[in-house]
Amino acid sequence: MEQYDVMVVGAGPVGCFVASEIAKEQYKVALIEEHTHIGLPVQCAGLITPRVFETFKIPSQNIVQNEIYGANIHSPSGDVLGVGGDKLHAFAIDRTQFDAKLASLAMNAGVSLFSGTRVISAKKTDHTIVLDAKQSNNQIQLAGNIVVGADGPHSFIRKAFNLPEPKEMLKGIGAEITDANLDSRIPLGAPKKTVSDHVILVGDAAAQVKPTSGGGIYTGLLSARFCARVAIEALQQKSFTEKTLSQYHKKWTDEIGKELQLGMRFRKIFTHLQDKDMDAYIKKLNNEETIEIINSYGEIDYPSHLVMPLVKKKPSLLKLISHYRKQR
């Protein structure tokens, strides 16, 4: 049985990034992916902010397909609120190329990639984790000090180690002209616990997703960086207890926990609005002054940054919140 320092299950963007960061420190890392081709099937609209390339130093060549400067929001009665301005807010990316690039960076860092390999069992022994995985014609066994569950919304690792489920599973449909993928899920509402002895969850497996947009690439990669740092510290200290690994949970929740929690609240407010409320609020926002505020403070990765400036300008928007409280 091959022995690793860290076994990462799932070669989505988050798993590839974690594996890469740990391997750069000369640790032995296995990256296990059930699909044969990294990045396929596509289950993503591919909208990310320029911040993703800058923060995580990912080369954008052959990945960016379009630049997005604004959006038109249509109210139920047909009003259109145009927001955006001059700032580049997002890129539309080729998600397959993006994942493939991250996988190739991981392999260049020394990661052993097992594609076409599905993890079917995960067990904790006294000092190690043992994974059984199925390939097309045979079964393999891997062992390691830490297993990172970067295995997406339905996370096998989360279930195998009884870690809490996301609060909500949103159905998403990714459609291309000749193909429609009807089995996509977006996990929302990050659980209170994302580690246990020898085990860490990250990315969609830990529901590190913005509840207002369903975007999880930036938040997942941000958490992946903390995951890699804490795993490296654990390997240096040779301590893989829940207590040691809980530093990861603390770090990622300190960084984005509040933003994700606020996002859940905004989402609840919006999902309770009737069409007539939407019409009224879009009318309220549709003037030069508020559009200017939206354009200046609107932040796809940090939607909460817009709330205070907007409410300061239009205190009547606070009614949204009291409206929601009445609905509960």
Ligand SMILES: Cc1cc2nc3c(=O)[nH]c(=O)nc-3n(C[C@H](O)[C@H](O)[C@H](O)COP(=O)(O)OP(=O)(O)OC[C@H]3O[C@@H](n4cnc5c(N)ncnc54)[C@H](O)[C@@H]3O)c2cc1C
């Ligand atoms: C319809 C839709 C549109 C979206 N649009 C956007 C967007 O525009 N912008 C944005 O930021 N986010 C978007 N998202 C969310 C984004 O796709 C995810 O947040 C992101 O992919 C999370 O990355 P990940 O690496 O954590 O998980 P994933 O990308 O889900 O990767 C998990 C990997 O684990 C593998 N795996 C699972 N189980 C096993 C197993 N037992 N053994 C081996 N391998 C396994 C899977 O095959 C998969 O490759 C969208 C999601 C959906 C569904």
